Amino acid sequence: MKHLIDIMELSTEEIDRMIMRANDIIDDPKKYSHICQGRKLATLFFEPSTRTRLSFEAAMYELGGNVLGFSEAQSSSAAKGESVADTVRTVGSYADIIAMRHPKEGAALVGSSKSTVPVINAGDGGHNHPTQTLTDLLTINREKGRFDNLTVGLCGDLKFGRTVHSLISAMSRYENVSFVLISPEELKVPEYLKEEVIKKKGINFVETTDLEGVMPQLDILYMTRVQRERFFSEQEYIRLKDSYILTTDKLANAKEELSILHPLPRVNEISLSVDDDPRAKYFEQVLNGKYIRMALILEFLEGIK
Ligand code: NCD
Numbered sequence: 001m002k003h004l005i006d007i008m009e010l011s012t013e014e015i016d017r018m019i020m021r022a023n024d025i026i027d028d029p030k031k032y033s034h035i036c037q038g039r040k041l042a043t044l045f046f047e048p049s050t051r052t053r054l055s056f057e058a059a060m061y062e063l064g065g066n067v068l069g070f071s072e073a074q075s076s077s078a079a080k081g082e083s084v085a086d087t088v089r090t091v092g093s094y095a096d097i098i099a100m101r102h103p104k105e106g107a108a109l110v111g112s113s114k115s116t117v118p119v120i121n122a123g124d125g126g127h128n129h130p131t132q133t134l135t136d137l138l139t140i141n142r143e144k145g146r147f148d149n150l151t152v153g154l155c156g157d158l159k160f161g162r163t164v165h166s167l168i169s170a171m172s173r174y175e176n177v178s179f180v181l182i183s184p185e186e187l188k189v190p191e192y193l194k195e196e197v198i199k200k201k202g203i204n205f206v207e208t209t210d211l212e213g214v215m216p217q218l219d220i221l222y223m224t225r226v227q228r229e230r231f232f233s234e235q236e237y238i239r240l241k242d243s244y245i246l247t248t249d250k251l252a253n254a255k256e257e258l259s260i261l262h263p264l265p266r267v268n269e270i271s272l273s274v275d276d277d278p279r280a281k282y283f284e285q286v287l288n289g290k291y292i293r294m295a296l297i298l299e300f301l302e303g304i305k
Contacts, residue, residue, distance in 0.1 A: 001112075001115065001116065001117070001118060002118055002300060003108075003112040003115070003118055003119045003120070003121075004118070004119075004120045004121060004130055004131070004296070004300070005108050005109050005112060005119070005121045005124075005128070005130070006121070006128050006130060006166075006169070007128065007130040007133045007134075007166045007169055007170045008169050008170075009130075010130075012173055014299065015134070015137060015170075017299065018134065018292060018295040018296055018299055019137060019138055019141050019292070019295070021294075021295035021298060021299070022138050022288070022291040022292045022294065022295040023138075023141075023142070023291075025291050025294050025295060026291050029062065032062070032063055032064075032294065032298075033062065033063070033064055034063075034064040035063050035064060035298065036060060036063035036064050036065030036297065036298075036301065037064040037065065038065070039060075039063075039065040039066070039096045039097075039301060040060075040065060040066045040067065040068060040094065040095040040096050040097075041056060041057070041059075041060040041065060041066070041067050041068075041069075041095060041096070041097050041098075041099065041297065042067075042068050042069045042091045042094065042095035042097070042098045042099070043056055043057060043067065043068075043069035043070075043071070043098075043099050043100075043122075044069055044070060044076070044087065044088070044091060044098060044099070044100040044101075044111075045069070045070065045071045045072065045100070045101045045122070046072070046073040046076075046078060046084075046100070046101060046102040046103060046107070047073075047101050047102060047103045047123065048072075049071070049101055049122070049123070050264075050265065051263075051264060051265075051286055051289055052099075052101065052122050052123065052129075052131065052132070052289070053069075053071060053099075053101070053122070055286075055289040055290040055293050056099045056122065056131075056293050056297075057069075058290050059290050059291075059293035059294040059296075059297055060297060062290070062294060063294055063297060063298070065297075068094065068095060069091075084100075084102065084107050084110050084111045085110055085111060085113060085114050087111070088100065088111035088112070088114070088115045088119060089114045089115060089116070092115050092116040092117040093116075095117060096117055096301060096304065097117055097118045097120065097297060097300055097301060098111075098115065098117055098118070098119045098120065099120045099122045099131075100119060100120070100121065100122055101121075101122040101123040101124075102123075102124055102125070103125050103229070104124065104125050105124050105125035105126060105127035106124060106125075106127065107124045107125070108120075108121035108122075108124045109121075109124075117304075118300045118301075118304075120296070120300070123162055124162070125162070125230070126159070126160040126161070126162055126165075126227065126230045127162055127165065128162050128165055128166045129162040129163045129165075129166050129263075130166050131289075131292070131293060131296060132162075132163040132166065132167075132263050132289070133163065133166040133167050133169075133170045134292045134293075134296060135263075135285060135288050135289040135292050135293075136163070136167050136170075136222070136261060136263070136285065137170060137292075138288045138291065138292045139259070139261060139281060139284060139285045139288045140220065140259070140261075142284070142288065143259045143281055143284075144219065144220075144259065147171065147174040147177070148174045148175040148176050148177065149175070149176045149177075150171075150174075150176075150177050150178075150219045150220060151177075151178045151180060151217050151218055151219050151220070152167075152171055152177060152178070152179055152180070152218070152219065152220045152222065153179075153180040153181075153182055153211075153214060153215075153217075153218040153220065153221045153222065154167070154168070154179065154180070154181055154182065154189075154222045154224070155182040155183065155211055155221060155222065155223050155224065155244050155246075155269075156182075156183060156187070156223055156224035156225065156226060156243070156244055156269055157183065157187045157224050157225065157226045157227050157240075158181055158182075158183040158187055158188055158189040158224070159183070159186070159187040159188060159189070159190060160187070160227035160230035160231075161224040161225075161227060163224065163263040164189070164222070164224055165189075165190070165193055167222065168189070168193055168197060168198065169193070169197055172197050172198065172201050172203055177203060177204075178203065178204040178205065179198065179203060179204070179205040179206075180205070180206055180208065180214045180217060180218060181205060181206065181207045181208070182208055182209070182210070182211050182214060182244070183207075183209070183243070184209060184240055184243045185209065186236070186240060187226070187240060187243070188207060189207075211244055211246070211250065212250050212253070215250065215251070215253050215254045216253045216254065216255065218254065218255065218258055219255065219257070219258065219259070220258070220259050220260075220261060221246075221254070221258060221259070221260045221261070222261045222262070223244070223246055223260065223261070223262040223266075223269050223270055223282075224262065224263065224269070225262075225265060225266065225267050225269060226240055226241045226243070226267070226269075228241070241267070241268065242268055242269075244269055245268060245269055245270070245271060246260070246269060246270045246271065246274055247271045247273065247274065248271070248273050248274055248277060251274070251277060251279070254279070257279075258279045259279060259281045260274065260277070260279050260280045260281060260282065261281055261282055261285055262282040262285070263285075264282060264285075264286065266282075270282075
């Protein structure tokens, strides 16, 4: 049984195939509108979500399939003390594929261990978020037409931001990619990622606190929210939450072809005026999330009766 817990479980060929598929769906959605008839997706969300859960559900509906699930732990038997493994095993009797989100790192892996249907990690604590990365990759593909020869700036909470971790892993596979890691000292990329991914692959990277100083180099600027729910201290969160606020002024020296991405939700880190800049691509990214999840569901259900 194939699951998707970490983006690195997908080969570059599989990623390319899903991106091609997603682009084909965008061009000709009708062709796909009945392809999952009689199939069911379960969304098990033990943690809040808007885009991830609803784009998974919209994706399955647009493929002609059906959806069941829950959107908070309190309305499931988790509230009675049921283990994640038992919940997932149970839902496997009712659905053909499961997308799950959980506040604990490793929960999707545990959930998949006894599952009889594919389990897709829709975010596990501050760890990974592979389907957001597929969304980001589709957006980069559509905006830039390539994954190599790019300078990617990641800005904000690089410590707890799971989308950042998965995106760094995924982009580290491509040729001549450089990372510019922009964060407060307290929210730097975890050491394990730096050692086991970035340095191991000999990738060019710099760490800085200065967003404006590096702006002219960037092909992609990936802004992120400070992850309040992962902080041990509310005071610390309040101190760091507005470390970076992207405004139109700060874009003065940016490249004409810069793409500004954000997994959303935005709190305060991109001012509303930036939304009108043609380089702002985060709402295109939202829509791409639905198409790539359609391609992902097809990839995982193909061949399964
Ligand atoms: C992200 C997440 O849940 O990690 N949101 C999303 O899935 N688009 C980013 C975030 O919550 O900051």
